[in-house]
Amino acid sequence: MTTRHLYIARHGAADPFGTLTETGRRQAELLGERLASLPISAIWHSPLPRAAATAREVARHLPAATVAEAAELIDNIPYVPPGDTMPPGWAGFFDGYAEADAAAGRRTADTLTERFATAGPAGQGTAERHEVLITHDYPIAWLVRHALESPPARWLDLTSANAALTVLTYRAGAAPTVMMFNDMSHLSDDLRWTGFRPALRP
Template sequence: MTTRHLYIARHGAADPFGTLTETGRRQAELLGKRLAALPITAIWHSPLPRAAATALELVRHLTDAPVAEAAELIDNIPYVPPAETMPASWAGFFDGYAEADAAAGRRTADALTERFATAGPAGNGVTERHEVLITHDYPIAWLVRHALEAPPARWLDLTSANAGLTVLTYRAGAAPTIMMFNDMSHLPVDLRWTGFRPGLRP
C-alpha cells in the first residue's frame, strides 16, 4: 500500500518584512531537531522568504532530504464564503477582496490539495514517503479542512502557531488521517503560540 506522511509546519516567527526573527530561527531549529529522527524524503517550502529560510534551518538537522520550492504552498486565501454564509466575525476581513482574487485563491488551494493531499504513486519501488511542508497558516487550515471533508468555510476557524506541527497521513484507498494538529511540544513555553491573534492565545 502506498502511504504518504506529510509533516506540515507554519514558518518560524518573522518580522513585518518577512525575515525570520531570532525567535523564528530558534523555533525552526527545534522543529528540525524534532523531525531529525524521521526518514524524511523531501522538504518543500513556500516561495516566500520566511518559509524558505525556515526550510534552510531544518536542513541542518535533515541533511539527507532534498529541499525544493513548491508554488502551491504560497500564502493565500483559499476560499471566500458567499455573503449569505459569511461568519459575522470575518465579514470585515474580506472587505475589498475582488472576485478575481477569490477565484485565483481557490485555484491555488485546489492545486495544493491535488499535489499534496493524496497518497499518489511513490514509484521506483518506494511505497512510503515522509515529506515536510513549510508553509503558512491558511494553507495548513485548508489541508486540514480537506482531510476532514468539512465544508470549505471551515478553514476560517483553524489557526496554526509558528513552527506548530501538523501531521497528515494518506493511504491509497483510505480516507486521510489527521495524526496531530498544531502540536508545539517541541517548543518551550516562551516560543509557543506566536502567530496567534491575541484573543486566541490561551
C-alpha cells in the same frame, strides 16, 4: 499500500518585512531537531523568504532530504465564503475582496491539494514517503479542512502557531488521517503561540 506522511509546519516567527526573528530561527531549529529522527526524503517550502529560511534551518537536521520550493505552498486565501454564508466575525476581513482574487485563491488551493493531499500514483506497492511542508497559516488550515472533508468555509477558524507541527497521512484507497494538529511540544513555553492573535492564546 502506498502511504504518504506529510509533516506540515508554519514558518518561524518573522518581522513585518518577512525576515525570521531570533525567535523564529530558534523555533525552526527546534522543529528540525524534532524531525531529525524521521526518514524525511523531501522538504518543500513556500516561495516567501520566511518559509524558505525556516526550511533551510530545518534542513540542517535532515541532511538526506532534498529541499525545493513549491509554488502551491504560497501564503494564500483558499476560499471566500459567499456573502449569505459568511461568518459574521469574518465579514470585515473580506470586505471589498475581488471576485477575481477569490477565484485565483481557490485555484491555488485546489492545486495544493492535488499535488500534496494524496498517497501518490497507484502501483507504487508498499512505498512510504515522508515529506516536510513549510508553509503558512491558511494553506495548513485548508489541508486540514480537506483531510477532514469539512465544508470549505471551515478553514477560517483553524489557526497554526509558528513552527507548530501538523501531521497528515494519506493511504491509497483510504480516507486521510489527521495524526496531529498545531502541536508545539518541541517548543519551549516562551516560543509557543506566536502567530496567534492575543485573544486566541490560552
